Amino acid sequence: MAQEKDIQLAGDLRTVVTRLIKVLRKHSQTADKLSLTERSTIALLDQHQELLPNELAAMEKITTQSMSQILSNLQQRGLINRRISETDKRKAIITLSETGRQMLYQVRNERNAWLNDAIEATCTAQEQEMLRQVIGPLTKIVNFD
Template sequence: MNKMDQQKDIQLAVDLRTVVTRLIKILRRHSVTADKLSLTERSVIAALDLHKELLPNELATMEKITTQSMSQILANLQQRGLIKRRISETDKRKAIITLSETGAQMLYQVRTERNAWLNEAIEATCTAGEQELLKKAIGPLTKIVNFE
């Protein structure tokens, strides 16, 4: 591959990163509910929604932060009533973290606010053909997201 082809390939990565980053920032602005929590707190709530229950060290590993930092985040979320802790029946030293009803409602409200804005933006700015292109792009984008 020559240098010109490499630059074109890199430009695709640059353009994709730029547009995805801007979209994320815009989506964050379009949820009043989400402003009440940090990015890591929102991520922890989403992980608990997906996995139903996790140990604090599992959450820390997923978020790539220390267990001490996760402890602070969990204490804040528990104080707000967004998560619940219960002691493991098999190992009394372990706390199992789950999403509370209030936490689930907040997560779903954030998603609803963001989905509504994104749907409105897509309908207002994209032709039917462009909307089909977006649908086709979801598969390759998902592959990129899952690449480690």
């Protein structure tokens, strides 16, 4: 019986997190200009500062050919920079441009603002405190491999 309850918790959590992600995606006009993988690639570059195309492809779990197309599109939009490695001229090092960084932060700010408004409008002070307390366990779940 406990196992069935645990499976129900997992299903409920998956459903609500998936729905929250979908709602958040709708609340950024800036994000609509890029695909999910393009946005994720920009976020990885912000996090890691600089990466090789094959590293980005591995992190995104896509082929290097697909990543090459994504990087080409991002470069055409001025969102990333490419430079040749000084130690290995065959390798291109990818970094986030200032324009790319500004776009990423604008998307985050738009979504954070909407989510903050939604929390304030729908949750009591006690429920808001519960949300603060659940961040730790949710982070552990996200980091589980």
